[in-house]
Amino acid sequence: GGLKILLGFFALTSAGLLVTTILIATDSNDDSSSEDAHSHENEIVMSNVPNNNFYQDVISIFADNGENNICKDKNPNVPNVDCVHLTGPGPQSGANVTKGYQGLFETDSVPLTSPYWMNSMCPVNVHWHLGTEHYSVGQYDENGDGPNGNIGVRRKNRNLAGDDEVRAGFRCHHYDATDAKFTTEYDWKHCKGMEVGETYEVHWPHSAAGACGTVNQYQTPFYDGVFCTDGIIDLGIVNEQVGVQAQIFTVVNDEEYFYPDMIRSWIVDGEYGEDVAYYTGSTTGTSRDNLICSSYTPITWQVGEYSIELDCCN
DSSP states (O other): OOEEEEEEEEEEOSTTOEEEEEEEEEETTOOOOHHHHTOOTTOOEEEOSTTOOSOTTEEETTSGGGTTOTTTTOOOOOOOEETTTSOOOSOOSSOBOOTTOOOOOOOSOOOOOSOGGGGTOEEOOOEEEEBBSSBBTTTEETTOOOTTOSTTOOOTTOOSSSSSOOOOOBEESOOOTTSGGGTSOOOOSSSTTOOTTOEEEEEEEEETTSOTTSTTSSOSSHHHHHTOSTTOOOTTSGGGTEEEEEEEEEEESOGGGOOSOTTTOOOOSTHHHHSEEEEEEOOOOTTOOSSEEOSSOSEEEEEEEEEEEEETTO
16 A cells, blocks of 8 residues: 545635645555544644634634734834825825826836746735725726715724724725625625625735745734744835735625635636736725825735626635
């Protein structure tokens, strides 16, 4: 006999999603029972899914105050800056990514135009924003629509971050109140507050300093993942080491629009992988606006110019 390779995939979904591959080698001449071969009694399996209740023998790296999380507190917590009265820190995000649009901000930093994995970068987090932070005329803009209208709508109990109100962004043009796929409710298990028919911008932050290929790869907050490995990030070439993939979706309740395994990366089928805007900008979030800027700059942004309909099950 030889060795039999057993591949086990544990797909666990939550705020810090991860797909872990466990490789177990067993000798075919071993007299151990199949049950023994699958036993985890003598090993501790680590997971980066918070509050993991699926497997009793899997310990979350976020448990025990994060003692098992090697990326904990790696966020340097660089403060935001006044970008009106002071010299700006560098290019900011989100931007106008309309096809053919050329921005006017002058910068020496050049974005990566090749896939991040080709630059030794891996995704360290997946998160989403209500409405879009970026702007693409005719795709997601002030003329888009959704179950709650467009920008300027402040809604309670739909917040992604825990406050009473949320600053919403632009909307896609897919929504049709007469089409059931935009109005049929879905029983959300993990993405609390998400709504069928709404527009969301999904971000995949990537970093060359991530704990790539390990249980610590995906982190919350994502800055811990970006700066996880010491001695990697070089501020002179940070645009070549840190980047974000961004793609815009209208959520529908229709499995025809299902795309598998989006924890790893965005959708690149057909035109969705061809029409991409590349620029250098900054990290985003509601603590920044036209007056207060992010100091985490310049980083590469790769943004899908087209909006996509996406099934709830994703």
